[in-house]
Amino acid sequence: MKLRLAGIAYPSNLRLLIISLVIVLTGLFAHPALADNGLTFLTVNDGQSEQEYSVKLQILLLMTALSFLPAFILMATSFTRIIVVLAILRQALGLQQSPPNRVLIGIALSLSILIMRPVWSDIYEHAFKPYDQGEITLMQAFATAEKPVRHFMLAQTQRNSLEQMLRIANEPVDSNVDDISFAIVLPAFVISELKTAFQIGFMLFIPFLIIDLVVASVLMAMGMMMLSPLIVSLPFKLVVFVLVDGWAMTVGTLSASFSTG
Incomplete structure (x- = not known):
C-alpha cells in the first residue's frame, strides 16, 4: 500500500x-x-x-x-494490574507521594510494553505487515490483530469473572470460549486483573504490617504513646525494602504473574 x-x-x-x-x-x-x-x-x-x-x-x-487508545492501554493490557500493585506498594511503605504518580505510571507503562511485546510482534507480523503490503483488507487486519490480544486476555481471565459477565450479557454460561464476544471478554479481563492485583498487594502488605506492629508494640512498652508509630517504622521499612531489592522482586513477581496460557 x-x-x-x-x-x-x-x-x-x-x-x-x-x-x-x-x-x-x-x-x-x-x-x-x-x-x-x-x-x-x-x-x-x-x-x-x-x-x-x-x-x-x-x-x-x-x-x-x-x-480510544488510552482506554485500550488501560483495559486490554497488563497496565491495570501493574499500576494497582505499585500503588498498593507505595501505600504499604507509608509513602504518600513518593514515587510520584507520573513515575509509577511510567514504570507501569514501560513494563506493560515489555510484557506485551510478544503480542505486539504477532500483530505486526500477521496483521500490520500484510495490510501494509495490500495483501489483506483493513477489516481482515483488525480480525487478525484481535486474536493475539484476545488470547492474552483469556489467559489472564478467571473463569468465575467470565461467567459473571456472560450472565450479565444474558449469554449461556457454558458458551465456547472462541464464540464469546470481545465486549464480554474485556470487562471480565479487567475484573480478573483487579482481583489478581489485590491478591498480590495483600502479600506485599504483610511484611510491612508486621514491622508496623513491632514498632507500635515497642513504643507502647516504652511509654511513648504520643509518638506516631508511622514516623519510626518508615525508615525501617525503607531499609528492609532496599536490602531485599524490593523493586526487582516486585517487578519480577508481576512479570511472572502473567501466564501465556
Whole structure:
C-alpha cells in the first residue's frame, strides 16, 4: 500500500509518521477554507482503487481512534494490574507521594510494553505487515490483530469473572470460549486483573504490617504513646525494602504473574 500526501507518493514505512504529522499540522495550520474547498491531504491506494478523504473526515476519524487508545492501554493490557500493585506498594511503605504518580505510571507503562511485546510482534507480523503490503483488507487486519490480544486476555481471565459477565450479557454460561464476544471478554479481563492485583498487594502488605506492629508494640512498652508509630517504622521499612531489592522482586513477581496460557 502506498500513501499519497498532497499528491506525492511516500514509502510505506513512513506512513505512520506522516499521518501523525498530518494531524498536528492540519490542526495547527490548516485554514477552514481548505476543507471547504474539498482539498484532500490523505489518499489511500490499495492497488485497485484510490480512495480520498476530506480533511474534516480525516481529523474526525483519526482523533476518534486516538481517543480510544488510552482506554485500550488501560483495559486490554497488563497496565491495570501493574499500576494497582505499585500503588498498593507505595501505600504499604507509608509513602504518600513518593514515587510520584507520573513515575509509577511510567514504570507501569514501560513494563506493560515489555510484557506485551510478544503480542505486539504477532500483530505486526500477521496483521500490520500484510495490510501494509495490500495483501489483506483493513477489516481482515483488525480480525487478525484481535486474536493475539484476545488470547492474552483469556489467559489472564478467571473463569468465575467470565461467567459473571456472560450472565450479565444474558449469554449461556457454558458458551465456547472462541464464540464469546470481545465486549464480554474485556470487562471480565479487567475484573480478573483487579482481583489478581489485590491478591498480590495483600502479600506485599504483610511484611510491612508486621514491622508496623513491632514498632507500635515497642513504643507502647516504652511509654511513648504520643509518638506516631508511622514516623519510626518508615525508615525501617525503607531499609528492609532496599536490602531485599524490593523493586526487582516486585517487578519480577508481576512479570511472572502473567501466564501465556
